[in-house]
Amino acid sequence: MTTRAELTAKLDDFAFQKVNFGGFLMNKRAKNSHALWTRNSDKGVTELAILTTRDYGDGNIYDVAAFTLDGTVPSDVQRELASEAEALADRINLREHGYVYNQLEPWDGGGTIWISKKPEFRALSRPDTGIFVIPIQRLYSEPRWLAWVRENGQLHTAIVYKP
Incomplete structure (x- = not known):
């Protein structure tokens, strides 16, 4: 079983990020994510707590998950x-x-991203106590891990589907 510390270390490797975030526009997503990851020290990996799930059929599965940056959601x-x-x-x-x-x-x-215009699920967050909520469209299996980076006060996140 992969640990948070192991995943955090793996994200230093561009090849690992390419597996998780690559594949579009000549791996632009992986390059951008890797650059953000490597230039910041306030970063890590945390485990998601799935709050609810909806399966709309044909592989269209959506989750709402909560997370904290430094542990598990109480x-x-x-x-x-x-x-x-x-x-x-x-x-x-x-x-x-x-x-x-x-x-x-x-x-x-x-x-800048369309999800910013859909705040209803994120509004369940409690950032003052370090608890964040996100609505997720699954790409593969149930999401378990979330990578995060804080840059200039802005929290950046990504699901790590292939640990």
């Missing part, structure tokens, strides 16, 4: 957020809010 907070995420997913279409997070980019869209 179980009482996870239960509360799961209830809120479940209720929200019952009211609005999670499929319209999920994002792939397949490169290190602003967790909230940074105002």
Whole structure:
């Protein structure tokens, strides 16, 4: 089983990032992510806590996950957020809010990515206590690991599907 420390070290290697974030525009995503990763020291890998899941068929699976940068989401907070995420997913279409997070980019869209215009699930976050929530469109298996980098006060995240 891969550990957080092992994944954090693996992300220093461009080839590992290429496996996880490459494949589009001559590996531009992997190059950009690797550059962001290597020029910052405030970074790491954390484990996701899946709050709710919706399967729309034909491989279209969407999750809402919570994470902290330095450990696991406390179980009482996870239960509360799961209830809120479940209720929200019952009211609005999670499929319209999920994002792939397949490169290190602003967790909230940074105002430049379409996901920034869909804040409902991210609004469940509690950044003041270090708990963040993201809606995810699955690319492969259930997402477990999230890489993060903080640069100039902005949190960047990406799902690591292939640890």
